[in-house]
Amino acid sequence: MKQSFELTPQQKEDMTAAIKAYFSKERNEDLGDLAASLILDFFMEELAPKFYNIGVEDSHAFLSAKLEDIFEIQK
Numbered sequence: 001m002k003q004s005f006e007l008t009p010q011q012k013e014d015m016t017a018a019i020k021a022y023f024s025k026e027r028n029e030d031l032g033d034l035a036a037s038l039i040l041d042f043f044m045e046e047l048a049p050k051f052y053n054i055g056v057e058d059s060h061a062f063l064s065a066k067l068e069d070i071f072e073i074q075k
Helices: 009-027 033-074
Strands: none
């Protein structure tokens, strides 16, 4: 099942602007709004789910460790 990420119009605008600024500063390339938007769509579809899953795994590990601490109190 493919996850979808929803952004507000303001978030999408801010992220598109950040992509355009990165390409301008780091690569000396001027991207238009459409190109930056397509790059953002790619990141959201292909990369964001992987980072999200890493965050979920890290949260699970953290909470599991804290639960172990709580169970140690019982011993």
